């Protein structure tokens with residue numbers, strides 16, 4: 001445990017590698033693994049995570065935005081990187097940093113082809129995204145003839161992959177919808193293949209799609225949350241290890257008398273005498289305001305200490321009336337999947353949001 005960091009996120013690379021191998025053991029030997037490391041590797045630390053996974057020889061990385069890809073390239077990451085959500089203004093930088101764009105619309109395709117033509121580049125790898133029900137990004141099934149003709153108009157681009165994204169792969173009540181998506185995606189693949197003289201990689205499944213639908217693995221799977229220890233289902237999460245653990249300390253302890261209040265706007269007023277502890281982590285660090293008034297909690301010496309009053313920007317105050325503790329003692333915000341999932345449920349959100357909310361102000365301590 002570092003002595004100099006009061007509030008920190010510990011990032012366990014051994015847990016990451018365990019999760020990678022666990023998920024890989026569910027794949028056929030020739031199915032490729034794409035690691036999704038967008039949003040600072042779901043709030044963990046993109047460079048350290050990317051380096052550890054590069055050692056394991058993952059086939060691909062994906063990030064959401066251009067700058068995330070440039071950040072990885074500047075750190076020396078050489079594995080192919082798919083940029084899931086590029087903008088027209090990004091195409092030149094994509095080429096300069098060998099970042100492979102998701103081509104999801106005719107606008108972005110045209111901009112990209114024009115840019116490559118000007119630079120006199122041929123066969124730059126691109127990834128065609130199809131909308132099969134999420135209605136978020138991607139070409140539609142009906143766009144295929146026009147798309148094929150645009151692609152045939154020059155040889156600037158080479159289709160590295162054709163992919164889509166599942167809507168509700170974690171929800172087995174939506175099995176029928178998911179199976180419909182898989183069928184539509186399969187039809188799209190065969191129509192594209194008819195018009196293209198070479199083969200391309202096919203990928204559809206995120207973490208829960210991979211674990212729940214082996215028939216959706218195709219050539220590659222795109223794993224995000226599972227790498228960090230969460231799989232949208234207790235059964236799978238139990239097999240994974242938690243990568244990120246968030247800790248803080250007690251800065252100061254206040255005895256609070258009956259009738260006194262704690263924090264902004266007097267959101268907590270003591271019904272009885274009690275004890276409050278101030279913790280150096282707040283909403284600017286990624287503790288949501290929804291944790292206010294007892295909905296969220298931290299753990300001190302193994303006991304739950306609920307948040308008193310409102311979450312502040314840089315601090316929370318918690319109830320330690322029944323906990324023997326002193327200033328300087330360690331505070332666990334979360335260090336297990338169960339705790340983070342419980343906090344997410346109690347405060348009306350999902351683990352994805354809590355993980356990615358941890359701001360850059362919180363030091364990351366890499367555990368190898």
Ligand SMILES: *Cc1c(COP(=O)(O)O)cnc(C)c1O
Pocket residue numbers: 036038084165205206207208222223224225226
């Ligand atoms: C974020 C993302 C993923 C990863 O999803 P997880 O549920 O975290 O595994 C996969 N594919 C796309 C297109 C994404 O945007």
